[in-house]
Amino acid sequence: MKVTVVGAGAVGASCAEYIAMKDFASEVVLVDIKEGFAEGKAMDLMQTASLNGFDTKITGTTGDYSKTAGSKVAVITSGIPRKPGMTREELIGINAGIVKEVTENLVKHSPDVIIIVVSNPMDTMAYLVHKTSGLPKERIIGMGGALDSARFKYRLAEALEAPISDVDGMVIAAHSDTGMLPLFSKATRNGVPVSEFLSEEKKAYVIEETKVGGATLTKLLGTSAWYAPGAAVSVMVQSILCDQKKMIPCSLMLDGEYGESDICLGVPAIIGKNGVEKIVNITLTEEEKAKFAEAAKAVREVNGDLKF
Numbered sequence: 311m312k313v314t315v316v317g318a319g320a321v322g323a324s325c326a327e328y329i330a331m332k333d334f335a336s337e338v339v340l341v342d343i344k345e346g347f348a349e350g351k352a353m354d355l356m357q358t359a360s361l362n363g364f365d366t367k368i369t370g371t372t373g374d375y376s377k378t379a380g381s382k383v384a385v386i387t388s389g390i391p392r393k394p395g396m397t398r399e400e401l402i403g404i405n406a407g408i409v410k411e412v413t414e415n416l417v418k419h420s421p422d423v424i425i426i427v428v429s430n431p432m433d434t435m436a437y438l439v440h441k442t443s444g445l446p447k448e449r450i451i452g453m454g455g456a457l458d459s460a461r462f463k464y465r466l467a468e469a470l471e472a473p474i475s476d477v478d479g480m481v482i483a484a485h486s487d488t489g490m491l492p493l494f495s496k497a498t499r500n501g502v503p504v505s506e507f508l509s510e511e512k513k514a515y516v517i518e519e520t521k522v523g524g525a526t527l528t529k530l531l532g533t534s535a536w537y538a539p540g541a542a543v544s545v546m547v548q549s550i551l552c553d554q555k556k557m558i559p560c561s562l563m564l565d566g567e568y569g570e571s572d573i574c575l576g577v578p579a580i581i582g583k584n585g586v587e588k589i590v591n592i593t594l595t596e597e598e599k600a601k602f603a604e605a606a607k608a609v610r611e612v613n614g615d616l617k618f
C-alpha cells in the first residue's frame with residue numbers, strides 16, 4: 311500500500327526512513343515544494359535499501375500530487391519548525407496556509423486517504439484539516455501523543471533507573487509545552503504503579519521534563535526534533551496499514567468524549583485499517599479532568615486564530 315509524506319525535511323525524511331526500514335508499505339512518496347529536494351531525499355534513502363534490507367520503493371516529487379494518487383495514508387509534515395525560545399503556537403501564521411493547501415491537493419488525488427497531521431501547532435492543524443478537507447473524522451489523526459508518551463517513558467525509565475522496556479505510560483490532552491497531560495497515575499513498571507517507586511520530587515521532574523520535551527530538544531538542536539517524531543509516525547502508519555489496532559494517544563476530533571466537542575485533542579484510540587476505529591474512554595482523576603479542560607481551553611483559543 312502507498313504512503314505519501316508531504317514535507318521531505320527533517321521529520322518527513324525520518325518518517326519515510328522508519329517506514330521503509332520496517333518494510334510494511336509497498337511505496338513511500340515524498341513531496342516537497344523545494345525543487346529537487348524530495349527527489350534527492352528519496353534517491354539517498356533508496357540507496358540505503360540494499361544496505362538496510364528493505365524493498366519499499368521510495369520516490370520523490372516537487373509538488374506533483376498526481377504521483378500521490380491512491381495513497382492509503384498521507385502524513386503532513388510540511389511547514390516551518392520552531393526555533394529555540396519559540397512556542398509551537400507561534401507557527402500558526404505560516405503553517406495554517408501550507409497545511410490547508412496540502413490537504414486540498416492530497417484529498418483531490420486520494421479521496422479515500424487517511425491523513426496523519428504532524429505540522430505544528432498540531433492540535434490546531436488537525437482541527438484545520440477537519441474543517442477544510444471534507445473527510446470523515448475517523449480519517450484525520452493528529453500525531454502528538456505517541457511521541458509525548460515515548461518521551462514520558464524515557465523520563466520514567468531515567469527516574470526509575472530501569473530499562474525502557476520495563477516502563478509503560480501515556481500522555482494525553484494537548485501537544486503543547488503547557489497542555490500536555492502525562493498520566494502519572496496510570497504509569498507502571500511491569501504492571502506496578504510507578505508511584506510505588508518514585509518520590510513526589512521525582513514525579514514532578516518526570517512530568518515537567520516530559521511536557522517541555524520538544525522545547526528541550528529545540529534548544530539543544532537549534533531546530534525541533536525529528537528521529538522520535540519520525541518513529542512515532544511510523545508506528546501509527548504501521549498500525550493502519552497492518553490493521554494492528556494498537557491503542558495510541560492521538561489528537562482526534564471530539565464529539566462529547568472527555569467532556570469536549572468541536573476540538574482536536576489527544577485521547578487514547580484504537581488505530582487500524584479504517585483510521586480511528588474507536589476512541590477509548592478511560593477514567594481520569596479529578597485533577598487530570600481539570601487539566602484536560604484547561605488544555606482544551608488553551609487549544610480553543612489558538613483555534614480561534616484560524617481563518618477558513
Ligand SMILES: NC(=O)C1=CN([C@@H]2O[C@H](COP(=O)(O)OP(=O)(O)OC[C@H]3O[C@@H](n4cnc5c(N)ncnc54)[C@H](O)[C@@H]3O)[C@@H](O)[C@H]2O)C=CC1
Nearest residue numbers: 317319320321342343388389390391428429430432453539
Ligand atoms: N506533531 C509533532 O509531534 C511534531 C511536529 N513537528 C512539526 O513538523 C513540521 C516539520 O518539521 P521539520 O521536518 O523539522 O521541518 P523542516 O523545515 O526540516 O521540513 C519541512 C519541509 O516542508 C517543506 N514545505 C514547506 N511548504 C511546503 C508545501 N507547501 N508543500 C510541500 N512541502 C512544503 C519545506 O520545503 C521543508 O522541506 C514543523 O511544523 C514542526 O513543528 C516536528 C516534530 C514533532
Ligand SMILES: O=C([O-])CC(=O)C(=O)O
Nearest residue numbers: 392398524525528534535
Ligand atoms: O517541539 C517542537 O516544536 C516539535 C514537536 O512538536 C516536538 O518535538 O514535540
